[in-house]
Amino acid sequence: MLAVNQAAPLRAAFVLVLAAVLCGAAPFARAQEAPDAIVKRVATDVIATIKADPAIQAGNEARIRDVLEAKLLPNFDFTRMTALAMGKNWRSATPEQQKRVTDEFRALLVRTYSSALNGYRNETIEYKPLRMNAADTEVTVRTLVQRASGAPIQIDYSMEKKADAWKCYDVIVGGVSLVTNYRDEFNDQVKNGGVDGLIKTLADRNRGVAAK
Secondary structure, three states, rough: OOHHEEEEEEEEHHHHHHHOOOOOOOOOOOOOOOOHHHHHHHHHHHHHHHOOHHHOOOOHHHHHHHHHHHHHHEEEEEHHHHHHHOOOOEEEEEEEEHHHHHHHHHHHHHHHHHHHHHOOOOOOOOOOOOOOOOOOOOOEEEEEEEEOOOEEEEEEEEEOOOOOOOEEEEEEEOOOEHHHHHHHHHHHHHHHHHHHHHHHHHHHHHHHHOOO
């Protein structure tokens, strides 16, 4: 996701606040619902689930993943996220390789998000006014996460209007893109072992996390 020396701080900040925000368009969202209204509605729903579910409060990772699958993941465009993370290497990958990288990247983010839910500590969210024209098909939803201690964190969501609903394809934490910060790491893996090498690295990482 990130350059080696910068990856950890951004990822740590992201997983801390993502549990409170969890952007995206719910699968049942109304077609004309504004992107910022979608973000707020889904965030409210997820936060209420986190607070009310005893299994989540107890750190049940299976239950956490269920919530992610139902409320968060359908609202992300993982193909576009992976293409952004791979940069120019995406175009040189075969369709099968693109699918495999996307699947492994998705699995990696799922495990990261599961940890984020365990880190939720009643952060509050301020939603900034949406800058959007009627014909826009891409917008940025801007939020500010207020923490009990420490400075607030700006979290922006890049969203694209699809045929059925708005989808989130990037998360910008404090001005730094989550997905494009994987690019250096992904480029290094492709340079050293090709696209198949990147797939293997991601698969090995996912198995390692699962084992833990």
